[in-house]
Amino acid sequence: MVDQGSGTSESTRKEVYHFPVQIYYEDTDFSGVVYHANYLKYFERARENLIGTEALVKLWEEEGLGFSVYKVEMGFFDGAVFGDLLDIRTTVEQDGKYRLVFHQEAWRPEGKKPAVTAEIEMVCLDRSRQVKPIPTLRLG
Secondary structure (H helix, E strand, O other): OEEOOOOOOOOOOOOOEEEEEEOOHHHEOOOOEEOOOHHHHHHHHHHHHHHOHHHHHHHHHHHOEEEEEEEEEEEEOOOOEOOOEEEEEEEEEEEOOOEEEEEEEEEOOOOOOOOEEEEEEEEEEEOOOOEEOOOOEEOO
């Protein structure tokens, strides 16, 4: 179960988490914009930061549980370029007892709309890759 630490029901309040990503030359393709697959890396870093690396390690070592991407839908609207500092914005909701849905957006500096959007569905798996209920997570 997702615990956003707010004491407020998720149905009435979805906290937006921010994670900065600096765009380096190595992130770009021949056209000078960020290579599309790199956004998956940025979104992954933001999710890991949101849950916490230590919490994820502890969950794996002590309970044998980890997360796996189940489904991804993405939209590309405005490519980031070398030198941009992206703001990765994330909200998360639990969809039933087995799935987390992360709504993520990459915003360019001074952007009027997200450059890239993603809806990433994740499930919790044990060491034998069997689906398990989502454990309680403290986000942020």
